[in-house]
Amino acid sequence: TQLLEQSPQFLSIQEGENLTVYCNSSSVFSSLQWYRQEPGEGPVLLVTVVTGGEVKKLKRLTFQFGDARKDSSLHITAAQPGDTGLYLCGGNTPLVFGKGTRLSVIA
């Protein structure tokens, strides 16, 4: 099993601040997915990164895949309370996840 490590595990910030979440592994992934999960619901796909060095933007969210395809990051600009949730990175089929980053954005 390829282990994915996410950091930080918990993050509480004020509205308007920027943040970065990291997803690291010692193994190479053909692709990584980022999901966001709200309480009582299933994870919702945010993005899939496939190419080493790839950068994808989704409004205020910027996703990057490392050149070696072993790590990825999620950067949120000007966080809003609606960004609150559990952010999960996952790779492989079937998907295996890191421990997730629980983000709380305070108004």
Place this chain on the structure above:
Amino acid sequence: GAVVSQHPSWVICKSGTSVKIECRSLDFQATTMFWYRQFPKQSLMLMATSNEGSKATYEQGVEKDKFLINHASLTLSTLTVTSAHPEDSSFYICSARAPYSNQPQHFGDGTRLSIL
């Protein structure tokens, strides 16, 4: 886009009861579906891979006689928690992906199981 439907969303039952959870792919055929378990404040843990027309593949430490999986059609997989006990209480989530290359997994909304 692809949609995965899970039913029921919430179950409360007595200890010793068996509970069946359904997972359906609504607009694509899924030869493979996946079952995850999530405890409070934790991430998703893969339990098993459900294969249409054949036996499920269970992850290490998951009791196959406890968690029965049936994938009888290309759009339906079921997970039955047999003789459930309070320690089986958890959030169970299914997932499926369209059988095309590079398609991501999509998740159902989960089933919260509470065993009294």
